[in-house]
Amino acid sequence: MSDRSGSLRALPAVDRLADAVLAGDPAVTHAEATAAARAVLAERRVRLLAGERDDADLVALARAHLTPPLRRVLNGTGVIVHTNLGRAPLSADARDAVRAASSGYANVELDLGGGRRGSRDAHTRALLCELTGAEDGFAVNNGAGAALLALAALAGDGRAVAVSRGQLVEIGGGFRIPDVLAQAGARIVEVGTTNRTRREDYERAIGGQGAELILRVHQSNFRTVGFVEEVPIAQLCGLGVPVIDDVGSGALAGALPRLADEPDVRASLAAGATLVCFSGDKLLGGPQAGLLVGRSDAVERARRHPLARALRIGRLPLAALVATLAMYRDPERARREIPVLAMLERPREALAAAARRLAEAGGGEVVDAIGRVGGGALPLLELDGPAAALAPAGWRAEQLAEALRRADTPLLSRIFDGRVLVDPRTLDAEEVREAEGVIAATIAAGPPAPAPGP
């Protein structure tokens, strides 16, 4: 008989493996241990039948199978709006609001005064109007959804939409403006050139090519520099057709010099934009959400469009969003307490002190590093500040970065110049303490044994 069937026969019975899993962890129930044992045994069988050699410890695999796949991590990358790490961390207020709204029921669609059915939008409408100067507004599931819905509502009947060739961008995850227009049911009229688009180009699109709408899209994750020209929003709004302005990130805090490059929602509306859309979890610093604000007739059309139901925001993000927006009533408080805004302005001395502690935990040194905003915002902005550079003896940088990622509380770092950098900009005070612990314990455990030679 083949070696293969031999190793198959050597696999433990489900119950025996489940008992071994149970023995190590009193929090696991019998049914959970059995499910995990079954899953890893099935996987092992497939591998063995495929002729692969696999002798990883089944008990450890089954335990790993039971650890939740989505976990809290420590972001030591220095990238503030890190899409792979869930973008914006929430403020304390927003976290409290989520806890409250998830602890039982919540009046998501109930008017408590009248006791009648209410609208999910009622929670955000007044705040959005107050903060942006819009006549009306509401939230959907994400920024991409907001842009799609705005286009579908105002141009989904096949209308021609003028878009500058310099703004036909891909945001990431396959979100490409020409495709979004097509999905929305609109027809695209490309205007101008990649680097220069002028007012006359738009006028020709409207007069000669029948464009009935203008879409402006913030370039977000790239910049054209040098011999460039775009038409300011105020001029676009004077061309006699409705303008949808997808500003991307939605800077609402004002007066943050580092955000001066981001288009301002309030300014777009004041200039006369019909609908402005932006993300909730980029520089707004809230949960994943997309916001649509603007003229009441246009917002109402978006609200009544069938896609609105498919894109509606969930109860927990809604709670976090309302709490986040409310903080902007006091812009100074927003800048202090909304994590992404606070991280942008973290004082150098505080960063230096944290970097020193992180460096000491790993026997490294403090270096000057460059952080990023990330999340498709401000691609050229470099946030320079001190970071801890770790290069303990016996470790390769990739090995250490991996070991830190595999810690009980994973710590994400970046590798620069053969060393592991841990950037304190994206860690709060408590997280710096946790990161110190992770670094010290990981290095104390030693580098992984070298793989056996061939």
Ligand SMILES: *Cc1c(COP(=O)(O)O)cnc(C)c1O
């Ligand atoms: C990020 C972005 C989007 C998509 O928003 P998500 O919140 O990522 O869905 C759409 N348009 C622009 C201009 C963006 O920058």
